[in-house]
Amino acid sequence: MSERSDWRELRDRRMTEPGAAEAYEAARLAYELGKTVRVMREARGWSQSDLAGRADMTQSAVARFEAGGTIPTLPVLERLAHALDAHVEVRLTPRVPAA
Secondary structure (H helix, E strand, O other), X not given: OOHHHHHHHHHHHHHOOOOHHHHHHHHHHHHHHHHHHHHHHHHOOOOHXXXXXXXXXXXXXXXXXXXXXXXXXXXXXXXXXXXXXXXXOOOOOOOOOOO
């Protein structure tokens, strides 16, 4: 059996554990938020230290955030948005029912 098959088996088995799907979704959201902040920061030509200073954070906290390593609080999102001259938009939308 190849490593790829072993990994898929392990992932499939883990995804059946209680809370796994929710944790996976939280990690995906954290990654997407971090990616968005990184793209916005880079578009301004700022370093992580530049953003950290403007958002009253440390460079390492910005690095962790951009890597998706933390699930941010709303106040942290607000500080980053303010520093990037952006708005935080939180939206709940109904899921499409299965056919």
